[in-house]
Amino acid sequence: EYVKIDNLKAAILKANFYEPIYQKLYKDFAYYYGFRPHPCRVRKPNDKGKVESGIKYVKRNFFLGRKFKDSDDVDRQLRNWLENTCNQRIHGTTRKIPREVFELEERGKLKELPEQEFNMLSVGTRKVYHDCHIFLK
Numbered sequence: 001e002y003v004k005i006d007n008l009k010a011a012i013l014k015a016n017f018y019e020p021i022y023q024k025l026y027k028d029f030a031y032y033y034g035f036r037p038h039p040c041r042v043r044k045p046n047d048k049g050k051v052e053s054g055i056k057y058v059k060r061n062f063f064l065g066r067k068f069k070d071s072d073d074v075d076r077q078l079r080n081w082l083e084n085t086c087n088q089r090i091h092g093t094t095r096k097i098p099r100e101v102f103e104l105e106e107r108g109k110l111k112e113l114p115e116q117e118f119n120m121l122s123v124g125t126r127k128v129y130h131d132c133h134i135f136l137k
Contacts, residue, residue: 002038003030006048015042025120032118034111061086 007015014021020039030037040047062081068074087099094101126134 001035003035004048005037005039006051007039007042011037012039015039017041029118029120032114058086 005011007020009023011023011026012020013023017039022037027037045052062078066077068077087102088097090096091098091101126136128134
């Protein structure tokens, strides 16, 4: 199954619609979890419009005007907002309640996760240079 992604540096080394060059670890991660990343076309905002509008919604309706004590406070407030506001509203485009759509239409389509998490750990020896930089291959 293909998943459309943005051309973020954590996933894509070189953006190219026909032959993108992926970060090896990201590609291994994607394959491990059973999907094939398909990057959006560069400078084509219509390719990712729904995602961008969701980000704009969260910025304007959750983050704007709020203050947080620490990361736990952000997490607590965000979970509360998602459960009691965001996922309970009538969506502007679909005219449906997001939580109901998830429960009735989407939850059953989710795949089970593998028993073991993807292992991103890479153990090795590195040299620290005089300028405090570490070279990673």
